[in-house]
Amino acid sequence: MNNYEIQSREWWVQEWIDLLEKSRFKKRLERARNYAMQGNVLSIDFQGSKVLAKVQGTAPEPYQVSLSLDPFTDEQWDYVIETMSQRAIFSAQLLAGEMPLNIQEVFTANGLSIFPFTLSDIQARCSCPDKEIPCKHIGAVYYQLGDRFSEDPFVIFQLRGRTKEQILDTLRKLRRGSEQNSETETSMAETSQPSGEGTSSLPVTPLKIEQFWQYDEPLDSSLVVIAPTGDTVLNVLGSIPLASDSSQAVMQYLDTVYQTVSQQAFLAAMNLEEN
Template sequence: MSDEWWRDDTPSGPIPVEGGVRARSQRGDIARTWWSRRFIEALELLGLGGRLERGKRYARAGQVMSMSLSTSIVVAQVQGSRPEPYRVRISVKAFTSDQWFEVEKALAGQALFLAKLLAGEMPQDIERVFGEVGLRLFPDSFQELSMDCSCPDWEVPCKHLAATCYLLAESFDSDPFEILAWRGRSRQELLDNLRGLREDHAEPTDNAEPLGDLLDSFWGAQVTLPTSMPVRGRPDAILDRLPPLRLTVAGRPVVDWLRPAYQTMANEEDT
């Protein structure tokens, strides 16, 4: 028997990929915005934090060949050490239409939230809005989140899943609406629903005449403006605004000598 039977022919590292999805961050933390960091934090709270780190090298090396997100599911292909790429799936529980309606009603009551969303930002307190209707935006249990990979590694997440999680967080950085789309509400549908709810609750103007009906009479009305005479103050009043002067002339404050001069100058302007 050959003494080489124990040799492992599996390559020691992953097969390099050309044109893969590469993480923008090449050192330190991958997630930049609060909402993408919150997603990573949610995974860590599920006890996945220690195993997530294994995927950073894959994410930064571009080993993820493709990744797509749709309602409730993210699918990806990740190139490992074997010739055939591994199939990765990350699923989250989508909210029902009724649940989204309650969320949208709560969001529509906050003008700042709508302004932030229109600007492409995730409002800082949006998790509180979901919480008020009994929901959580970010998964907090394995009843809401599931992961699987076609690789032989039994740990979850394996490095292929972990790499996909990091790239998913970066995609949330670029477009926070992807988090909401993952939960079942697209950007356009959400914004249209919020606008509609705000219009439904807008206060109508009572007894307001159309502007066009007022144009014909606008220039015809003649209004006599009241006339008023200019109010003239004392010419020496400015002296009272000066700080107290300790200078005296012939035993009298110098201000007393200046007052007649101001009065004389004002009389000359009137003539």
């Protein structure tokens, strides 16, 4: 079954077919679809970026059809493929023979479009006596190209001047170069560590997460300074709302407890024993 017979097409095939089907040549397109479905397109070949086809019409001899788009320059293709290589998902999909969903972004970023904007962007010729373009023979070839795009998305790139092999070879080289540069930078970073007399490679004991907060060695008292703050917890809390005759006595008692606990905490922190 041909792609133009079914409703669901790959997005890039739909993009290509839509340009033709939005034209005003409705009856001509119907005959073109019939020609494509009935096998009237006898052959489709590429001559560089140009499509050469033979279409059997009502005459005994098949008509000669040519179709092409303006190819991108080598410089434009270099920019496009370099942009593709910088998008890992694009590289992976293209190397797997798939057409990335947002591939048009790569061309737009370089001021280009992989698809023609109008039918006038397509240079088409047919040896039939019909002077209108597209004639039904050109339309049949156009539909057949949609089938080719479905089978191999890279065919649409060939219309712009680069074959599948050229694109994939360049992508692989760029990806290899990127990986080698990354490995070189990593190696340089490792070898740039300071070395010389007095340096040694010490074994590193892996830290267990459950031991992270444990420290069993005494603190060096010359490196630790523990000083009381200006306000104690009791100062911050203020007086306790008790009967006036007992409030002062309770506050004095709590102050004594606070000082005792603070002293014991200090001794414990310094790992000292009280004399």
